[in-house]
Amino acid sequence: MTATISREQQLIEAEAACLRRGAKLTPLRRQVLELILAADSPVGAYALLDRLKADRPGAAPPTVYRALDFLLENGLIHKVERLNAFIGCVETGHGHAHDHPHQFLICRRCGATVEIADSAVADAIAAAAARVGFTAVEATVEIEGVCARCGTA
Amino acid sequence: MTATISREQQLIEAEAACLRRGAKLTPLRRQVLELILAADSPVGAYALLDRLKADRPGAAPPTVYRALDFLLENGLIHKVERLNAFIGCVETGHGHAHDHPHQFLICRRCGATVEIADSAVADAIAAAAARVGFTAVEATVEIEGVCARCGTA
């Protein structure tokens, strides 16, 4: 399972990024991040809460939402709006910017969700916005369809 | 107020589109659509419910959600995922397709949300998906930033 290696690398990257930013990846926050990275699809806040309760019986909604806020602010995870769920950020090149252009591909059959960072899409969006005098700051792009695996099967 | 004229035109278009599709725009559904078109920003389901209750004291969540489902299925409105709110579709050219490529521009200052249909964005998205073997069916594109009015002010 190569995914395990990638997950651990992501955790190491995350700790490094927090160090650079002066942000504290506390045990609780790290544990929530681990839970998100361990899942193979986006995870809802209450699913995280349930899993968290195994270790921390006192965990409540604010516990997980505060951790999620931290992880979002530090660019370690993203929210998938269509699913009300959270997924780890795969971007490691630029040091987990607070916010970077990205898009999601969501498979309708298997639920797999992958993050891509296509600059042509980002450019087209910025251009379309500028054409009507709108200054784009951030864009949610969530593409539903059928992934390669499900398409051939 | 030219918007009023546009709204009435939208309602007429909506009725025509439903006739063509064999769908029934009942008084309740029409009223919900009117409420959505009357608002100058996207409206939440419970805001609609509150306004609906003025006329229909018995209205409950399923009342409005069923109407919203109908309007969504018939392409008369869209959901803005980032806001958990609904907005009228401005597309009248192709007869309110069940589903057409579109993008939203959401102003962070004034909350104004406008729908555009930029084919360059749609093409870039389809191309980016195809590049990784993904067949795009539908895409949510919600662009946050500053609108022309707020940018110059």
Add this chain to the structure above:
DNA sequence: TGCCGTCACGATATAGTATCACGCGACGCG
């Protein structure tokens, strides 16, 4: 050392969004 501000987090309550399940009456059709 003592004071103080900030921060992470526990704990309780509440707000906001969406769906389920049941039933009934209107309508269209054979």
Add this chain to the structure above:
DNA sequence: CGCGTCGCGTGATACTATATCGTGACGGCA
């Protein structure tokens, strides 16, 4: 008339997210 479908009323429930208060740990600074 018998029957199926559909629109919608009604009550309950599930799911998602935030508000508020308190407390203990830590770090800066006289």
